[in-house]
Amino acid sequence: MIRYRLRCAEGHAFDEWFQNAAACDDRLKEAAVACPECGSTSVAKGIMAPNVAKPASVATPCGQPVCACGCPALDA
Numbered sequence: 001m002i003r004y005r006l007r008c009a010e011g012h013a014f015d016e017w018f019q020n021a022a023a024c025d026d027r028l029k030e031a032a033v034a035c036p037e038c039g040s041t042s043v044a045k046g047i048m049a050p051n052v053a054k055p056a057s058v059a060t061p062c063g064q065p066v067c068a069c070g071c072p073a074l075d076a
């Protein structure tokens with residue numbers, strides 16, 4: 001399961017669980033996800049989406065996607 005932060009056309013942000021990234025895309029494509037606040041199905045993945053162009057999901061303290069500085073996150 002994967003959780004995405006979604007945002008509707010009215011700017012409401014909410015979280016939704018999906019089976020995987022492809023399922024999320026399918027559900028959004030089919031307009032099967034509705035905003036809980038306004039009911040809009042014009043919903044897009046928000047800033048927490050893992051496949052946005054810019055590196056939004058940085059997992060290491062040093063800020064590098066692949067850490068080369070030996071920071072503790074590598075031991076996890």
Ligand SMILES: [Zn+2]
Nearest residue numbers: 008012035038
């Ligand atoms: Zn909304």
